[in-house]
Amino acid sequence: xxxxxxxxxxxxxxxxxxxxxxxxxxxxxxxxxxxxxxxxxxxxxxxxxxxxxxxxxxxxxxxxxxxxxxxxxxxxxxxxxxxxxxxxxxxxxxxxxxxxxxxxxxxxxxxxxxxxxxxxxxxxxxxxxxxxxxxxxxxxxxxxxxxxxxxxxxxxxxxxxxxxxxxxxxxxxxxxxxxxxxxxxxxxxxxxxxxxxxxxxxxxxxxxxxxxxxxxxxxxxxxxxxxxxxxxxxxxxxxxxxxxxxxxxxxxxxxxxxxxxxx
Numbered sequence: 001x002x003x004x005x006x007x008x009x010x011x012x013x014x015x016x017x018x019x020x021x022x023x024x025x026x027x028x029x030x031x032x033x034x035x036x037x038x039x040x041x042x043x044x045x046x047x048x049x050x051x052x053x054x055x056x057x058x059x060x061x062x063x064x065x066x067x068x069x070x071x072x073x074x075x076x077x078x079x080x081x082x083x084x085x086x087x088x089x090x091x092x093x094x095x096x097x098x099x100x101x102x103x104x105x106x107x108x109x110x111x112x113x114x115x116x117x118x119x120x121x122x123x124x125x126x127x128x129x130x131x132x133x134x135x136x137x138x139x140x141x142x143x144x145x146x147x148x149x150x151x152x153x154x155x156x157x158x159x160x161x162x163x164x165x166x167x168x169x170x171x172x173x174x175x176x177x178x179x180x181x182x183x184x185x186x187x188x189x190x191x192x193x194x195x196x197x198x199x200x201x202x203x204x205x206x207x208x209x210x211x212x213x214x215x216x217x218x219x220x221x222x223x224x225x226x227x228x229x230x231x232x233x234x235x236x237x238x239x240x241x242x243x244x245x246x247x248x249x250x251x252x253x254x255x256x257x258x259x260x261x262x263x
Contacts, residue, residue: 048089049097049143051210055081056141059213066136067226069216076161079231082210084163086233087188094233095208098143102126105138129178132211132228139211144230146183148175150202153194153235171235172227173205183207184215184227189234204239207232 055078061068071079086094109115109131118127128146132139152172158165169190172182185207195202209232216226 047097049094051082051085051141052078053141054078056212059140064216065214066140067214067216075213079212080158080161080163080165082212082231083165083168083186083188086209086231089233091208091233094143095145098145098208101142101144102128105131108138125176127177129175129181129183129228136211136214136228139228140213142211143208144211145206145208146173146175146185146230147206148173148178148183150174150195150200150205150235151182152198153190153196153200153202154198155190155196169235171205171207173207181225182227183230185209185230185232185235187232187234191235191237194235194237202237204237206236207234208236209233 058072058074058078059066059068068075106126109127110119114134115127115130118124125147128144132144150171150173153169155167155169158168165188167188169187171185171187173185174180174182187207187209190196194205207230209230212229212231214226215229216224219225
């Protein structure tokens with residue numbers, strides 16, 4: 001598979017490889033992660049949304065745990081298998097399972113003093129990014145939903161795979177509470193007319209998918225960072241009407257009412 005090189009404005013200082021083409025590994029000087037909960041797929045109850053544990057095992061690097069750069073050769077089989085699995089399931093089922101897992105995590109973090117500020121805000125959204133950041137092993141192979149705005153959306157050939165996947169879409173999604181850290185989403189479908197490019201701003205975007213691993217990259221200052229890599233069926237986009245469209249609709253409504261009053 002050939003490397004597709006893309007340059008991200010305002011996000012990375014160095015050029016990085018598109019996820020589903022690059023096969024290089026970035027080694028960080030960090031200790032192996034401590035497992036605080038078994039992988040969901042290994043506790044499978046034959047639910048349709050469960051994953052085959054063999055798809056996830058290669059992402060556990062002996063030195064860096066779930067952290068590595070791009071898709072390593074040994075991860076490719078599971079990477080494509082999960083994308084294929086996600087595209088075959090009803091989106092509502094994926095979202096429902098993600099919501100159930102969120103309820104499970106809510107019960108856990110209620111006992112965590114670091115999350116007390118969250119519970120002081122009754123209207124606050126569940127801190128998925130913060131919880132995943134602190135407990136990646138608990139999220140490994142689980143379905144999660146993120147909502148935010150896009151700054152990057154690139155489509156390219158999927159490359160050789162055993163599932164007939166032709167094209168994949170890589171999105172950098174920024175969510176509340178992530179302190180300008182992205183969530184990288186790779187999916188097989190896009191909503192109609194969504195803007196694409198390496199320097200965009202698209203609001204009201206969400207994605208539900210499987211947490212595959214922590215994707216390593218370098219920021220503008222050259223510091224190693226990571227983003228959760230989510231493998232999803234599709235992006236969801238609910239654009240709000242532009243002000244000009246609202247004004248136009250209002251004028252048309254007024255004209256219609258005016259016409260109706262003429263006798």
